Amino acid sequence: MPQSRKLRAGILGASGYTGADLVRLLITHPDVEITLMTAERKAGLPLVDVFPHFVGYDLPDLIGLDEVEWPAVELDVVFCALPHATSQEVIKGLLHATNHSLLDELIVETPADLASSIQGEVKVVDLSADFRLRDTETYAKWYGRTHQATELQPKAVYGLPEVYRETIRSASLVACPGCYPTAALLALVPVLKAGLISPHDIIIDAKSGVSGAGRSLKESNLFVEVAEAMHPYGVSHHRHMPEIEQELAVAAGENLTISFTPHLVPMNRGELETIYVRLSEGTTVEDLRGHLIETYADEAFVHVLGEGIAPATRMVRGSNNCVLNVFPDRIPGRAIIVSAIDNLVKGSSGQAVQNMNLMFGLDETTGLMQAPMFP
Amino acid sequence: MPQSRKLRAGILGASGYTGADLVRLLITHPDVEITLMTAERKAGLPLVDVFPHFVGYDLPDLIGLDEVEWPAVELDVVFCALPHATSQEVIKGLLHATNHSLLDELIVETPADLASSIQGEVKVVDLSADFRLRDTETYAKWYGRTHQATELQPKAVYGLPEVYRETIRSASLVACPGCYPTAALLALVPVLKAGLISPHDIIIDAKSGVSGAGRSLKESNLFVEVAEAMHPYGVSHHRHMPEIEQELAVAAGENLTISFTPHLVPMNRGELETIYVRLSEGTTVEDLRGHLIETYADEAFVHVLGEGIAPATRMVRGSNNCVLNVFPDRIPGRAIIVSAIDNLVKGSSGQAVQNMNLMFGLDETTGLMQAPMFP
């Protein structure tokens, strides 16, 4: 692919775990250079003061968001790893500051190939929850505040490449899915679309490593509270529920309500979902498994394991992979789908890079083929 | 309680994790002294060579099973922490060797108080799976071998004190429940008995620490395979399933099939079950929770937590407690029950001691009131 220069990438909110993993992935991405990183409390510091593991890499210092001179900074892509609510205001602000065509009433399809893209307007990959929910009233209900950029919401594309690949290619604003939704949707969207399971009897028992809770100072995130222990949290009211339901409803073609219970597990990374489903009349477990195998046959990052092999988070650690499998349930007519991802990679930063690759016409796997790290 | 001497306890299979935790609990039990411990590969060694953490305690050396001179050894109680299959043969053997009345056709109720018991025949608390399943054909099917002590099976009492307390009091042979069944049954038996949930839509998503897998040398138990990771195992064919179904069927008054999926979690101890149930017509989540509160109001070891508080394994670590709670599910008509125990205590050795207390007319909580260890 001929190109005169690398993509200039900015990371807003680079001092959190998601930011750190974005930096990790972009450092070895052959077509990207990180030219801007922001962090409010750490503004002015070299990144290495916040994350000493980046010693030896040549990276720009952290600055405050206020210091960014948007039109002048000349970024090709902005990764927004800010908290929800903040994210929508910052993205709105930067679009206004750059007089972005996305603010026009009509959605302008952007040219999705590197050569032409890097001459154009900045593209935004948002890792927060702010543009995931199409219905801003649902957003208001679950996030406890009115959405401040409702006019942008319809222009955001839900960034699950395995489902929305083509739309992502020409998007200017992509909302990366949450980690739990990613693992759930990759397992469920194809089989719901194909009518192989009931949309009204879906129970998702989810387990996550602690990095999913972020780097904020909460007692519940302290080592001693988490190590050698596990527990559920947010039972029946976790904010990823409406997002999962939104996308499953699209797949099923009807509204639905799911049961979803996340658990905190004493590990840094990794997410596993054990999903209990009811088969449609006449459907077998083999049908389910066969359909997933077929769906993902050509996908680089989603793999259905050999028959009977249980997905494990150690199989995806540090990688952009999702591993899936289907098992019979002892209750007749039911099946169990297990899905595992690394919450920080396919569940966050890796998927963000995958989206960026698509948005700029790069090979979707560029910079993302590092193997999982086991041990 | 007047008594001339302490109960003489033997532990068969003292070199495994279950054995170690039995020793830990019995060391501070005021009415027991450990007078015999066996271990095959470690026979001849002081226990401290196998478990150096017992340095400073005065305990008998390990001997081989062959070396035990049954009639002469004069034990009041035998804890059998041997692997299944071995257990049934050893127990049968020791009953024959002591010419035990349990071998008679009629079951002789034993006097369940310390003063008279310690004059009598040895009582057996079996921690293996060998006498848990009432139907020896089910045993044969799930354990892959014909039961070798079918004549003893009907005389064994299922040792879940909160359900079978009175029967246990006068039993000579108690089969301690498995760890997964314990957590499941404490949550489900009362509400099934009361008809509050459907017996045909029970999904148990179970998570366990690694000590549950024992001390055997399997690659899957190595630190590096387990740490920083999690995964399901034995999906739809774990051997605790028929045991759970057996007891739930008794509670429900009809046969039933459950969905049960265990997961391995990187922690030493602890077991958590997230149980998805369908409420009976007209029953509410409050009914369910209220019924469990009422059921366990006077129980020393089972506690329903305050509304909305999620059970966590750290709340029971090292103790004989089970903590429970009930949550609404977003799917109408469904509820979620969460149950947490320490797999080695209430799920094994602690429950064994609780059974022993009952069998000898001791206060059920004797030696078991140590608080959970957090941190």
Add this chain to the structure above:
Amino acid sequence: MPQSRKLRAGILGASGYTGADLVRLLITHPDVEITLMTAERKAGLPLVDVFPHFVGYDLPDLIGLDEVEWPAVELDVVFCALPHATSQEVIKGLLHATNHSLLDELIVETPADLASSIQGEVKVVDLSADFRLRDTETYAKWYGRTHQATELQPKAVYGLPEVYRETIRSASLVACPGCYPTAALLALVPVLKAGLISPHDIIIDAKSGVSGAGRSLKESNLFVEVAEAMHPYGVSHHRHMPEIEQELAVAAGENLTISFTPHLVPMNRGELETIYVRLSEGTTVEDLRGHLIETYADEAFVHVLGEGIAPATRMVRGSNNCVLNVFPDRIPGRAIIVSAIDNLVKGSSGQAVQNMNLMFGLDETTGLMQAPMFP
């Protein structure tokens, strides 16, 4: 031991990890009842709201320090688990409030037996650093503030029972040693006293679990920062250094300077020190080991392991034990002493209870004989 009633114990600062472990130990102590617990931010709550693992135990609610009516509250013993600096002021205040004879110029020896003690004045067991350093100028230098109770300092006894047992028996104010000092002093005091090693070539490489850092909200205590990782901290300026040096100087009979480097290890509990020493002329490793064996032959909580067996933190988890051993070094004339404790028990709350037992004429091991918890 005849006694009319249990000791009434108060715990100041019950919502931290040290407080939690004090409660755990006192709950099963046969001669103590907890009648008062304070916690500032959690005042007004039942302890179970802060530490749900105490569900089922009958304990008083948490109150604020301001709410304690000192003379009226009628405590026999106060455990002060407050931060340093706060501790000295609170202890001074309560002594004044109760018009305590310790404030008199002469130190009054208190009667160290339960029968007479519980009629008398309150005794204080301080778990903070405030009364450990005899020289308040050293305190000022290392803790960055002037000591506010210099008049009390000379009346405090350093609470390492294996060294100061007799003095502790008649003390009214005991300063419990820090966790690192405890492990170091048990290894080094006897051999320095006996002149077996050089006082000027002592290198202590210490490793601790994370509970030693307390429950405060610091980024460095977050699970993700600590898990799957380790690192040294406070190199050459950890506050336990002057405390270790103070006591080693007493043992050696001369001033000395040590090398001490603590490390944070991804585990909840446990502390291990690998101590590199130079043998005195003519002394052998066997002499060193033999002397420690002899010294601790009758001690309940300190154990020298069998030759060649390496102390491990898992051998003491949850117990008041210290395990020691001595190894030859390859460098001629040097030896290696390894010492392991549970930082929250022998390194803090257990030792506090041991001191309390001595101060009230109880058997020193009362309530402290629970076996270590492995697994």
Add this chain to the structure above:
Amino acid sequence: MPQSRKLRAGILGASGYTGADLVRLLITHPDVEITLMTAERKAGLPLVDVFPHFVGYDLPDLIGLDEVEWPAVELDVVFCALPHATSQEVIKGLLHATNHSLLDELIVETPADLASSIQGEVKVVDLSADFRLRDTETYAKWYGRTHQATELQPKAVYGLPEVYRETIRSASLVACPGCYPTAALLALVPVLKAGLISPHDIIIDAKSGVSGAGRSLKESNLFVEVAEAMHPYGVSHHRHMPEIEQELAVAAGENLTISFTPHLVPMNRGELETIYVRLSEGTTVEDLRGHLIETYADEAFVHVLGEGIAPATRMVRGSNNCVLNVFPDRIPGRAIIVSAIDNLVKGSSGQAVQNMNLMFGLDETTGLMQAPMFP
């Protein structure tokens, strides 16, 4: 770099942790393709059956060593990740089978650039201990067996690139250093060479994650034995001692004996060494630190951290980096050097790839610049 094809690499012993990490690193190496992998017990299986995390990568099946047809297999480089003792025999065998010029009496310098190398004879990178010790009698003493390839030993180059870079470039057989030696030598060789510290007062307190112990089924490697605990092992007789001493002696220009104590830490990866040294007369801590900074100024993988920042294993996880720092000791005239690596990367597989890069005239960092993985 123009090249007609990729290097064909074989991995002998691909089913261990070292093998797995080699595969991980080589998968994304732009100049290498893995064309052969052996594993005895797993022969005949796809690698994905042994390491399911490699799902989705195109790799050859595992074969047995016996099945390798050496001359025909046409490898450019062989990585030997076999156990010591086996390694020497296998390497000897493959050199004979290929009639390798290394067997000639004179050592033939190999052309160290890719273009010419890949036309030539196979080069061997040995990750075992078999060719590390120059003195085969020392080998016999520490490894308990006579060396079976003494004639090859003088032709092996010790593969620590930062010390032996130029020799490695033209070597045909490289012996990769052990993990502990790597971390120690990077810290000590430069300052010994410069005469800044005493060679006779070096104490190395080392801590390692569990993957260093390999994948063998030993009780001491079980999760439950290791988690939530730590302990020293091999005190004064670990096999890495003579290797460290050999290389330090070269640097110091005189024989020396070190004190070395390794500890097992509950983490998968990572190694940290806290090294206590005595400064030479007139040398300061700043001199020491300054000299290391200068030495490693142009090294890609060795980094001296900012003043006062403590090296931590999380800073190097998954990367080929070593982070170092120097601290003052409170004992006058002493200093503390801390060194951290990932035992599987810079301590094993990464260093092997670094050596291969040098041996084939590739840029030394090729395929090794992935950033550390934190979280």
